Amino acid sequence: MTVSARTPRVLLLTSSPLDGADGTDVALARDVLGALPGFQFFWFSQWTGRRGRPPPPVGRPIALWSRDGAPHAPVRLQAAVAGAFAARRADLVHAFLTIGRTFPVYSWMRPLMLGARPVVHSVPGVMDSGLLARTRPLGTTVALTESMARRLRAADFGDVRVIPPMVQVGRWPYLPRPAGMPVVLFVGHHDPHGGAVIAVEAAAEAARAGARFRLVLAMRGRPGQHTAVLQGELRELAGAVGLTDFEVRGYVHDMHALLASAHVLLFPPPVIGGKADIPITVLQALSTGRPAVLSDLPQFADLGNAVLRAPAGDSRRTGQQLAWLLEQPRVWEMLAARGRATVEESFGPERFAVQYEALYRELLA
The missing domain is CATH 3.40.50.2000 (Glycogen Phosphorylase B;)
Incomplete structure (x- = not known):
């Protein structure tokens, strides 16, 4: 069955579970999961431990063992390995990964880890601009601001789009100025x-x-x-x-x-x-x-x-x-x-x- 004849399958690749600790990568992934009902998503969930938030009500979870849902090194390794297997069942991979000190190595392993399927990489941030010279783009790159897009294009990241993060304005209503001591x-x-x-x-x-x-x-x-x-x-x-x-x-x-x-x-x-x-x-x-x-x-x-x-x-x-x-x-x-x-x-x-x-x-x- 072709992709056009069924619901496309998308792997949300994060360095920690979506029901774990806070982080911009997790927040962006959860927002995508809730905003695009026309796709079947796979996402990482906590197998055990203390959840930081309720699991998303949609999509198919992939369990990772985690004590507190934070992106400790063992959790990141599990995510990389589980993502490599889950990518084989996906039509598209959407990665939400900060460019940190281990990312250049992962980027060079992209063909082995993610195969030939299309990849979207939303970049929450860059720990050090010097890392960009040692990094290969995973696929189509999404920056959160025009400033970051210029940095990524200057580092030969190729196809870089700009999609700002979102806020559910209904969940964050406008409030009057509080009374009392500022x-x-x-x-x-x-x-x-x-x-x-x-x-x-x-x-x-x-x-x-x-x-x-x-x-x-x-x-x-x-x-x-x-x-x-x-x-x-x-x-x-x-x-x-x-x-x-x-x-x-x-x-x-x-x-x-x-x-x-x-x-x-x-x-x-x-x-x-x-x-x-x-x-x-x-x-x-x-x-x-x-x-x-x-x-x-x-x-x-x-x-x-x-x-x-x-x-x-x-x-x-x-x-x-x-x-x-x-x-x-x-x-x-x-x-x-x-x-x-x-x-x-x-x-x-x-x-x-x-x-x-x-x-x-x-x-x-």
């Missing part, structure tokens, strides 16, 4: 250049300028990190720079409640690194009507005038932007409305579904 929220990882240190220093600058607020840092750990130690170091830094009203949390499961309580999202990393070009949390905050102060990085150019930007790595200027925003309620309202409109226009589910379905049909033809 809360400034940072959400990120304990990475050397993840932005948490600059966020603390910028908050201290804003406080010295007279702004009154509470800083909340919601920190996500990565496999192998000692999160309790890293959280303690952030608390010490906040105290050392003179902040008195702050809180360092671990991973927060209820992001809706966290954003509802916040007034401003502060996300000033000096570089993006392994994170998504536009972190999903930033889009969720804008959808909720929470203005954002971001680093002036090329990846954020797609957000236009819906956000405030400060020079990357400049905690003083970032703090000044934050203090100004907190003191200007009309500017706050204007940016909140712009952020919501930008998400609806450029990051909505309809556009996401149409673009990916068109790409699937093109490659399957």
Whole structure:
């Protein structure tokens, strides 16, 4: 039976289970799974352990053994091997893989692992630009932003498309400004250049300028990190720079409640690194009507005038932007409305579904 005579089979290739830990690759894969009902999907699920979320209600799961659903090395190896076998039953493979230190080796093994079938590779992020020179494209490459697309084309990745990530705007409704003491929220990882240190220093600058607020840092750990130690170091830094009203949390499961309580999202990393070009949390905050102060990085150019930007790595200027925003309620309202409109226009589910379905049909033809 030809592909045109039956429902096309698509393997969603991720480095960890879709019902496991958070990650942009997992979020993108789940969004594709829910947005394209006209395809039969295979996806990785946890065989045992503590699930981070309910399993998707559609598609056919492929079990991986995992203790906590995070992309530890044994889980990534299982995913590679299971993906190689499952690819033989698929008409198309859709990979959601960050270009990290092991990816160049995998890319050169692509014919052995994935065969001759068409491959779509959505790139959540690039850990180090130097890796691109040692990497071969898996197939048609999808970047999340025009900035990343230019980097990939310059590295001879060939056919590179741009499909921004999506936000279910119905699940992230626009909320009015909260009452009471303003809360400034940072959400990120304990990475050397993840932005948490600059966020603390910028908050201290804003406080010295007279702004009154509470800083909340919601920190996500990565496999192998000692999160309790890293959280303690952030608390010490906040105290050392003179902040008195702050809180360092671990991973927060209820992001809706966290954003509802916040007034401003502060996300000033000096570089993006392994994170998504536009972190999903930033889009969720804008959808909720929470203005954002971001680093002036090329990846954020797609957000236009819906956000405030400060020079990357400049905690003083970032703090000044934050203090100004907190003191200007009309500017706050204007940016909140712009952020919501930008998400609806450029990051909505309809556009996401149409673009990916068109790409699937093109490659399957």
